[in-house]
Amino acid sequence: MPFACIFVPDFPVEAWLRTEPELRSQALAVLEGKVPLQKVFAVNENARRAGVSSGMTKLQVEDCPGLVLRDRSCSLEAAAHAALLDCAQSFSPKIEDAGPGTILLDLAGLQSLFGPLPKIARDLAKRASALGLESNVAVAANPDTAVLAARGFSGVTVIAEGQEAEQLGSLPVEVLFAEKPGDEEWEQLLENLRRWGVRNFRELAALPDVALSERLGQSGVYLQKLAAGKISRTLAPVDPPLVFEETVELEYALVLLEPLAFLLSQMLQQLCARLGEWSLATQELRLELELQNGWQDDESIPDCVGTGALARPGRAQARQHFSRTLHLPVPLLDYKTFLKLLQLDLKAHPPGAPIRKIHLAAEPVRPRAAQGGLFLPPSPEPEKLELTLARIAGIVGENSVGSLALLDTHGREGFEMRRFAPGEPQEKPDAAGNSDDLVTALRIFRPPAAVTVTLREGKPEFISCAKRQEIRGEILWAAGPWRSSGDWWEQEGWARDEWDIAVQHEAGIGLYRLVRDLLNGRWLVEGTYD
Amino acid sequence: MSSFPLFPAAAERRPMASAALPSSSLIWERLAAVPKLTEVRPASRLEVRPSPEMVSSGIREMDALTGGLPRGCLTEICGAASSGRTSVLLAALAAATQRQEACAMVDVSDAFDPVSAAAAGVDFERLLWVRCGAGRPAAERHKNTAHGASRGYDKEDLAPKGRKSVEQALRVTDLLLQSGGFGLVTIDLGDVPFQTARRVPLTSWFRFQRAVERTATVLFVITPAPCAQTCASLLLKVSAKKLSSVSCQLSANTSLTHAQLLSGFQVQGELLRSRLERKPVGSVTGAFTTKAVRIVG
Numbered sequence: 109m110p111f112a113c114i115f116v117p118d119f120p121v122e123a124w125l126r127t128e129p130e131l132r133s134q135a136l137a138v139l140e141g142k143v144p145l146q147k148v149f150a151v152n153e154n155a156r157r158a159g160v161s162s163g164m165t166k167l168q169v170e171d172c173p174g175l176v177l178r179d180r181s182c183s184l185e186a187a188a189h190a191a192l193l194d195c196a197q198s199f200s201p202k203i204e205d206a207g208p209g210t211i212l213l214d215l216a217g218l219q220s221l222f223g224p225l226p227k228i229a230r231d232l233a234k235r236a237s238a239l240g241l242e243s244n245v246a247v248a249a250n251p252d253t254a255v256l257a258a259r260g261f262s263g264v265t266v267i268a269e270g271q272e273a274e275q276l277g278s279l280p281v282e283v284l285f286a287e288k289p290g291d292e293e294w295e296q297l298l299e300n301l302r303r304w305g306v307r308n309f310r311e312l313a314a315l316p317d318v319a320l321s322e323r324l325g326q327s328g329v330y331l332q333k334l335a336a337g338k339i340s341r342t343l344a345p346v347d348p349p350l351v352f353e354e355t356v357e358l359e360y361a362l363v364l365l366e367p368l369a370f371l372l373s374q375m376l377q378q379l380c381a382r383l384g385e386w387s388l389a390t391q392e393l394r395l396e397l398e399l400q401n402g403w404q405d406d407e408s409i410p411d412c413v414g415t416g417a418l419a420r421p422g423r424a425q426a427r428q429h430f431s432r433t434l435h436l437p438v439p440l441l442d443y444k445t446f447l448k449l450l451q452l453d454l455k456a457h458p459p460g461a462p463i464r465k466i467h468l469a470a471e472p473v474r475p476r477a478a479q480g481g482l483f484l485p486p487s488p489e490p491e492k493l494e495l496t497l498a499r500i501a502g503i504v505g506e507n508s509v510g511s512l513a514l515l516d517t518h519g520r521e522g523f524e525m526r527r528f529a530p531g532e533p534q535e536k537p538d539a540a541g542n543s544d545d546l547v548t549a550l551r552i553f554r555p556p557a558a559v560t561v562t563l564r565e566g567k568p569e570f571i572s573c574a575k576r577q578e579i580r581g582e583i584l585w586a587a588g589p590w591r592s593s594g595d596w597w598e599q600e601g602w603a604r605d606e607w608d609i610a611v612q613h614e615a616g617i618g619l620y621r622l623v624r625d626l627l628n629g630r631w632l633v634e635g636t637y638d
Numbered sequence: 639m640s641s642f643p644l645f646p647a648a649a650e651r652r653p654m655a656s657a658a659l660p661s662s663s664l665i666w667e668r669l670a671a672v673p674k675l676t677e678v679r680p681a682s683r684l685e686v687r688p689s690p691e692m693v694s695s696g697i698r699e700m701d702a703l704t705g706g707l708p709r710g711c712l713t714e715i716c717g718a719a720s721s722g723r724t725s726v727l728l729a730a731l732a733a734a735t736q737r738q739e740a741c742a743m744v745d746v747s748d749a750f751d752p753v754s755a756a757a758a759g760v761d762f763e764r765l766l767w768v769r770c771g772a773g774r775p776a777a778e779r780h781k782n783t784a785h786g787a788s789r790g791y792d793k794e795d796l797a798p799k800g801r802k803s804v805e806q807a808l809r810v811t812d813l814l815l816q817s818g819g820f821g822l823v824t825i826d827l828g829d830v831p832f833q834t835a836r837r838v839p840l841t842s843w844f845r846f847q848r849a850v851e852r853t854a855t856v857l858f859v860i861t862p863a864p865c866a867q868t869c870a871s872l873l874l875k876v877s878a879k880k881l882s883s884v885s886c887q888l889s890a891n892t893s894l895t896h897a898q899l900l901s902g903f904q905v906q907g908e909l910l911r912s913r914l915e916r917k918p919v920g921s922v923t924g925a926f927t928t929k930a931v932r933i934v935g
Contacts, residue, residue: 485739486854488819496817500768500810508769512752512762523752528766530740546697547757548903549724551749551829554772578719617878619720619903635751637903638724638828 110215110225111251111343114196114232115258116188116243119209120150123188124178126240127356127374131176139166140180149180183355190351191239191382198385199232204251204343210258212251214343229264239381248272253337259283272337277310284331297327309335350386352379353469361400361462368463369451375468376443389439389475393446396431398465430459437529438490439473445491452498456506487530497528518594519602520634548637550621556632561622568607568622578613579620579633585610593626603627608637693856696733697726703909704872711871712847712857716864722876722905723828723860728758730822730858735761739821742766742814746807747829768810771803804834808842815849815857824858832862843869864910873911879904
């Protein structure tokens, strides 16, 4: 039964390079520890060539020319590890989480699906690289051999069954102990082997097993079997929860929306790639920003995110959170659409302070399977419609665009605005126009125009309005009153008399709805019949 | 670039009297061989633009007058206040939504009445209502709150008849037409003063007309007077002709003269321009009657 191992060397460094790929060509070192006792935790190959190694202090390395320093980020490593798990699960349902940056896969039965083992290994490496992680991939007949080969050999390695001892023979013994760095017992074992002059797997495998067990105990025998590739075990499969999240912690607070958009673009690409691995889409995006208080808004900077209290020297800069949730009408998987929607949303609702940390999560759902009909009426594409609605909301305001729903009241303005989400059209015969159903439309004045009305024998005779000059003059014809009232059980009860009146103006005769508020006695023109 | 001489003999500068004129067939042959001229299609072979698909406007008489509303074209309905334009608009919206088409209403003056629309049969689930000038975008609100002082929403500054509403409406219409997929997009400029509506540049109307061309969208505009000029494929003028009312008799012995209700009015429509059919202006009219709606409380 073949097994594969994906191993990401210098995993903390790779986690950073996943979010800042432009640093891949530079020397990068990741620091750990509290200031000022930070030490180098991991370095990439360029930094290693420049003479930087793990364990060096920050003071020792910060003068190294061209070296980029970053603090270790557990959230970035968790996101990278989750991406690696997704990559592995896109190939095999049986995987084992063998540590940060190390995943084991059971490849039994996959050759008929994905091709021969070398091809599967190359595809694994390619898929991991597409997720921003450069990895080593090894395939062997047992899991531990695959792990050791991935740790020891760079690139893609395939070890045929029975060839484990021969192929692993050239690896240095330090590879055996990479799994448990800092373990005292294992450090002692390694020290013993070095003192005996055992440099590689071949030499360790060649030692007599009885003598080895007498001196190093069962741990020594176990190490010898590992070196010979004779350990066989089953995987401890994991079923990781479907969590699609990306987090970025920033060294310097972001003040402008443009660099934020750049980071969001990268995070969204990663999220969409991971969702795509699972053949899923998303219908909800949650953006959480950790903000920093104590900054003054600079109005001269366009698209500034910061507003807040004036900074005071010595004042502790507390952090606060800002979150936005995007609900999409249909499941989507287009990172450009998501980015545009987030940009429009943040422009309409700026965070209010500089940003120190970005957390983006997507709720996974099955993608929609829509098949358009040939004879169905036209309907807007959901992706385009969502962007259009967001842009329109930016022009007229969020509450001024949408569909409406009538409320169960006879009062004025008895409706509410809702999100516009037209359902899928269904085939229906074209209904011919029927003049019997025509109604006289009313055009509402928002707000209603206050008027002065002269009555004669209870009937309006003359009307004048200060704000609308056309509503002035003798009332030629009046019909009414039509009395209505409602909500008397609420604090906002209403009662009114409605009249339909005709007033002569320059262009002709205007028909208006005149209303008298019975509670306060005011006369208003509510609209015009048109 | 071809330097093919049409008249090879001309290069030799032979005297006119002795020049041998080429035959006409030779001339046509040589003209046809010139590359630039071969790209020019003769008028007889120009593609005939297919006539647009017509859909019902929801009013039988209007369909008989105009043939319906053309898809991919701009239709303009003009008329004074209380002429029946909005009734025509609601009928078109009701017909389009009943055809299961997504519709958009760009309400420049924020004058849309949901009750009238519901009575007309508009399906609100398929109607996108954009209220221009009704509120301020959030970004503007946030700018004002930066210093802790909000000017608040001053409705006088954002009078629906203002230019800002018209500018918003033009931008929104651009976005809707670019998005596509709408069966009917209406722009209600009914309450905008004619001086302001007339200032909408012709390039905007032309841009809208080009945007809906070759699409299934009906662009429907209500204006106080013709504004879109030649960009409108169909121009209809409506005017109210006759009021009708219903008298209410309170009791067998008394009847108040004003105790009556508006039951509707008769609207006359006149086809001023139709690019779809050549008809003399003013020659085609039609009339229909509307019915008032009362909420029974």
